[in-house]
Every structure is written in C-alpha cells, then in structure tokens.
Amino acid sequence: MKYFLLIPCLFALTAIAQDSIPQKNKPSLTINPAFSHQMMEPVQNLRKVNCFLKGKQEKSIVSRQLIIGASLIAIGDYQRSNIDSKFGYLMRHPTSSNQIGNEVTEAVVHSFQLSFSGAVNNWLGAYAEMLYNPEQSFGAGTITDLNRNQIQLRKAFVVFGNLDDFPVYGAIGKMDTPFGQTGSVNPFTNTTMWHAFGGLAYGAQIGFQKWNIDASFMAVQGGAQFRALNTPVGDTTNVPSQVNNFVADINYSLNWGDHSKFIFGGSYMHGSVYSHAFPVNHFDPAVIINPAWTNYARLELGKSWILKGGYAKTLYEWPGTHNPTPPLNIYPAAKVSSLDAGIRYLLKPDNKVAYAFSGEFSNFRAGANGSPWERQNQIILGFSAEFEKSSRLFMEVFRTDGFVPLNWLSGSEPFAPFPPGVTPSERDAFSHGIVIGALITL
Numbered sequence: 001m002k003y004f005l006l007i008p009c010l011f012a013l014t015a016i017a018q019d020s021i022p023q024k025n026k027p028s029l030t031i032n033p034a035f036s037h038q039m040m041e042p043v044q045n046l047r048k049v050n051c052f053l054k055g056k057q058e059k060s061i062v063s064r065q066l067i068i069g070a071s072l073i074a075i076g077d078y079q080r081s082n083i084d085s086k087f088g089y090l091m092r093h094p095t096s097s098n099q100i101g102n103e104v105t106e107a108v109v110h111s112f113q114l115s116f117s118g119a120v121n122n123w124l125g126a127y128a129e130m131l132y133n134p135e136q137s138f139g140a141g142t143i144t145d146l147n148r149n150q151i152q153l154r155k156a157f158v159v160f161g162n163l164d165d166f167p168v169y170g171a172i173g174k175m176d177t178p179f180g181q182t183g184s185v186n187p188f189t190n191t192t193m194w195h196a197f198g199g200l201a202y203g204a205q206i207g208f209q210k211w212n213i214d215a216s217f218m219a220v221q222g223g224a225q226f227r228a229l230n231t232p233v234g235d236t237t238n239v240p241s242q243v244n245n246f247v248a249d250i251n252y253s254l255n256w257g258d259h260s261k262f263i264f265g266g267s268y269m270h271g272s273v274y275s276h277a278f279p280v281n282h283f284d285p286a287v288i289i290n291p292a293w294t295n296y297a298r299l300e301l302g303k304s305w306i307l308k309g310g311y312a313k314t315l316y317e318w319p320g321t322h323n324p325t326p327p328l329n330i331y332p333a334a335k336v337s338s339l340d341a342g343i344r345y346l347l348k349p350d351n352k353v354a355y356a357f358s359g360e361f362s363n364f365r366a367g368a369n370g371s372p373w374e375r376q377n378q379i380i381l382g383f384s385a386e387f388e389k390s391s392r393l394f395m396e397v398f399r400t401d402g403f404v405p406l407n408w409l410s411g412s413e414p415f416a417p418f419p420p421g422v423t424p425s426e427r428d429a430f431s432h433g434i435v436i437g438a439l440i441t442l
Contacts, residue, residue, distance in 0.1 A: 009204040026107040027064045035060035036069025040113045040129060043190055047199065049171045049205060050214075052127055052159050053115070059085030061125060061424040066118040071441040075135075075188070076107040077311035079377075079398075086429035088376050089402030090195050090217035091188070108143065110135045110369060110437065113154070113359065121167075128156040167210035167424040174202050177229065178216040178249040179267045180294035182311045185344035185358040187394035188437060192362035192376065193340040197292060197312045199228040199247060212253040213331075214265075222271065224283040227351050231271030231289050238285040243270040257302070264297040272314055274336045277410040280320035287406045291315045292336075306342075313337035321367055322411040327418040331371040331410075332393035354389075358382040366404055373409040373425035376402035390441045396434065 038051045045051060047399030055061045060193030061392025081087050081102045092110075092121035113131040131154035139147035176182075184191045190198075202225070206250070207216035221241035222231035230238070231245040243409065251265025268291065275286035317333035342360035360380045367373035384394040403426045411423040418424065 004361060005129070010140055010152065013039075021248055025095050027209060028064050029068065031069065031442060032060055032067050033388065035067060035071070035117070035171075036115055037129060037390040038439065039117060040069060040071045040115050041439075042111070042113075043186055043188060046194070047178060048155060049157065049169075049175060049178075050128070050161060052125065053161060053163055053209075053219060055117070056119060056122075056125065057163055061117060061119045063119050066116060068124075069113075069115040069117070069441060071113040071115075071439065073188075073437060073439045074108070075108040075435050075437030076351050076431060077232050077437075078105050078434035079103070079431055081403075081429060081431035083403070083426055083429045086403040086426050087431050088403045088429060089398055089431055089433065090192065090378070091190065091435070092431070104433075105336070108135060118320070122429040123162045124158070126156075126158045129154045130224050143171065144383065161207075163209055166200045168206065168208050170204070170206045172204040174200070175205065175218075175228075176200055177203070177218050177220065177247040177269070178205065178207075179228075179247050179269050179292075180249070180312055181265075181280045181298060181308060181340070183295035184380075185342040185360055186380050186382045186396065187356065187358065187392055188382070188396055188435060188439070189257070189361065189378075189380050189398065190361075191340045192364045192378045193252045193312060193338045196338040196364045197228055197272070197294065198335065199225065199243075200225075201229050203243070207214060213250065213257065214253070215250040215361070218247045219243050220247060220271075224285070225273075228273050229269070230273045230275050230286040231269055232236045232286045233396045238283055251296075259303050260301050262299050263296070264295075266293065266295045268293050274314050274318040274335070276318070276321075278319040278320045278323060278410060280407060280409055282406050288316065288351070290318065291319055304346045306346075308343075309339075309341040311339050318366065321371075321373065323421070325411065328371075328421055328423060331368040334368045334371075339365075352388060354386045356366070356382075356384045356386065358384075364404060366409060367425075370427075371410075372427050373404045374402070374427055376400060376404040392439050394438075394439070395436045397432075398435070399430070400434045401430045402427055403431075 084293045114130040134143045135146045136150040157171045157173030157175045159171045182194040182198035185211045201220045203220040205218040221240035222233045222242045222244040224238040233242045244355040249267040253259040253263045272292040277287045292314045294312035298308040301358045322333035340362040347355040363377045365375045379399045382396040384392045386392040
C-alpha cells in the first residue's frame with residue numbers, strides 16, 4: 001500500500017517538467033566538442049551529473065536536441081621496473097603475457113568513447129557513454145585478446161532538475177559516486193586516490209546547489225560494484241541486488257573576484273571495497289561493511305593556478321590484509337588510506353591553445369608497516385597543450401614505488417594461485433617511465 005503514495009509524487013514531477021519551451025521547436029542532432037569533452041574527459045572533473053547540469057545552465061544543452069560526441073586517446077609509452085612483472089603504474093596493467101622482462105614499450109589505442117547527451121525540456125535530460133578500453137580492461141589475455149577488446153556502457157543516467165529555477169536535482173542510473181575529490185590535475189593519469197576510492201555504481205542521486213553549498217546523497221546498489229564499492233547482500237552472493245549502500249558529500253565554496261575560489265568539503269561512503277576476507281579477490285562477496293571518509297580542498301587562483309589535496313581512509317581494518325600463513329602472519333590487518341596533492345599552472349588560458357604544467361603525488365596504503373603490501377606511491381609530472389577546450393596533446397613522466405595489486409595482495413590460499421606464505425606484492429619494487437599521447441574529442 002505504501003508504494004501507492006509514490007503516485008502523487010510522480011504526478012507532481014510530471015507537472016513541474018512541463019516547462020515553457022514551445023513545442024514547435026524542431027528536434028535536432030548536433031555536436032558540441034567542448035561540452036562532450038567535459039562529459040567524457042576521464043581525469044580532471046569526474047562529477048559528470050554536475051557537468052551535465054552546468055551544461056544545461058550554460059545552454060550547451062537545449063531542449064529537444066541530441067548531442068553526439070566521440071573521444072579517442074592514443075598513447076606511446078615506455079616504462080621500466082626494477083623487478084620483472086612488478087609494474088605499479090595503474091594506467092595500464094602489464095602482465096607476464098604482454099611484457100618482456102622488466103620493460104614495456106608500446107604504441108596503442110588507450111581508449112575510445114562515444115556519448116549521447118540530450119534534454120527533453122528544461123527539467124528532464126539524459127546521458128549515456130560507451131567505452132572501449134583494452135589497456136585498462138580486466139579481461140584475460142593480452143591487449144589483442146578479444147576478452148579485453150569489449151565495448152561497454154560505461155555510464156548512463158537520467159537527470160531531473162533545473163538549477164536556474166530550483167536548487168534540488170536528482171539522477172538515476174550508472175554513474176560516478178560523489179565521494180571526495182578523486183579527479184586529478186594531470187592531463188592523462190588518474191590519481192591513486194581515484195583507483196582506491198573513486199566509485200562507479202548503479203544508484204539514485206539527489207543533490208542541492210545554492211548559497212555556495214554543494215551537497216549530494218547517492219543510494220547505491222550493494223554487492224560488488226564496477227569500482228570501489230561493496231556491501232554484503234547475502235551469505236554467498238556478490239550480486240548487486242539490494243540498495244543497502246550509500247555515499248554522501250558536502251562542500252562549500254568561498255569565492256572572490258571573477259575566477260578565484262576556495263572549495264573544501266568532506267564525504268562518507270557506507271560500504272567501501274575493502275571488505276573481503278583473506279584471500280582477497282576483487283569481486284568476492286563482502287564479509288563486513290567497511291565505511292570510508294574523506295576531507296578535501298581545492299584552491300583556484302584566477303584562470304591559471306589550481307592547488308588541490310585530499311585524504312581518505314576506511315573506518316575499520318581490511319580483514320583480507322592479514323595473511324594467517326607463516327611467515328606473512330606477522331603482519332596484522334590494516335586500514336586502507338590514500339593521500340593526494342597536486343598543482344597545475346595554465347599558461348595563456350584564454351588562447352585557442354592553452355599550455356598546462358602539472359605535478360601530483362598520490363598513494364595507496366593497505367598494509368601494516370614493513371609488510372610487502374604496505375603502500376604504493378605515484379608521482380606524475382605533466383605537460384599538455386589543449387585546443388579549443390576540447391582536445392589535448394600531452395606528455396607525462398611518472399614514478400611509482402611499491403607494487404600492490406588488489407587481487408591476492410596479501411597472498412592466496414594454498415596453490416591458488418600462489419604457494420602458502422607468498423604474496424605478489426613487493427614493497428621494494430619501483431618503476432618509472434614516460435607517456436606521450438593525444439586526447440581528441442569531436
């Protein structure tokens with residue numbers, strides 16, 4: 001009976017959605033490279049629901065118009081590790097089957113995206129994005145294997161809201177969760193913070209934007225999600241079959257001048273991915289609910305300078321970080337944390353070609369002091385040239401310290417896939433390299 005109470009709400013939403021846009025406007029099909037870039041750009045601004053709402057406010061999206069976008073990232077890179085097969089750089093996943101010894105050299109398509117954006121009227125719109133990413137796919141085999149060359153619906157959501165008239169909005173679908181500041185100042189490389197806590201999930205989000213306050217709450221399907229979230233949904237299943245997880249965020253902006261502001265905020269995630277028992281296997285069912293929190297800040301000075309930082313940590317120890325088998329049993333279970341700090345300088349930001357210099361440090365700490373899986377650090381120095389606010393050429397130099405793969409990080413059960421008391425993690429491993437590439441959005 002209680003579900004029938006939703007019917008009046010649906011009628012109310014329908015009434016609000018009948019806006020003043022004349023129906024004589026003809027449907028249209030178009031491209032908008034700058035807006036499509038904002039929606040598909042995979043590194044710097046990851047709150048895509050907010051990007052969509054901003055696009056509506058700036059009239060990048062108008063009613064009864066469908067925007068089609070395409071984005072391609074192609075790279076050439078060289079990287080070297082001091083230990084064979086121990087590559088800590090997370091923008092691709094070399095394995096013993098697609099690298100030789102301790103060196104990798106490649107020239108490949110990193111990813112391709114195809115997006116569709118549109119608005120029915122001033123209140124109702126939708127976004128969908130297809131992704132092809134053999135470099136970061138977790139499919140079996142090498143980068144030419146069909147298992148790693150699949151196309152997926154990466155994100156798709158319906159947005160209900162008109163921030164010009166009302167400060168509350170809603171979204172439902174598959175989207176990034178509003179946890180912290182997981183974006184980067186880099187032109188290509190995601191932060192380790194994003195890899196550790198940047199969630200992607202099925203769910204429903206509601207938000208508020210007014211008085212320099214940006215608050216959001218997202219109800220999330222439980223179970224093992226696409227990235228960074230997991231809550232128990234039964235004794236033996238990892239299927240996302242219950243809405244029993246959530247993420248909440250609030251931040252405040254202090255603005256001065258036309259282009260300067262300071263943003264600070266905090267987030268809470270009810271169920272992080274760090275909830276498995278030993279041995280750790282990413283999509284296994286969770287055995288506990290392990291929440292996480294984060295604090296973050298961002299300073300923008302004019303159009304040229306950006307300084308950002310954040311810290312995130314789980315509330316409880318990750319059970320799977322304790323291996324009960326000697327000699328690794330000397331390391332107790334540990335909480336998981338990540339630290340991120342970055343700076344970017346944009347030269348000639350109003351020109352058709354804007355040049356950017358950036359530097360960033362981020363890490364992932366998952367083990368007790370001295371353990372092989374204690375930490376993995378990443379340092380990135382980057383340079384890019386951005387054209388028409390939609391495409392960029394870039395170069396990055398990177399360095400990682402530590403090798404901590406999520407699967408089996410503290411070892412595995414006997415002979416599957418490692419002998420007892422053995423872990424693939426290596427605290428003393430380090431790797432470095434350079435990547436050159438292009439991100440083209442049409």
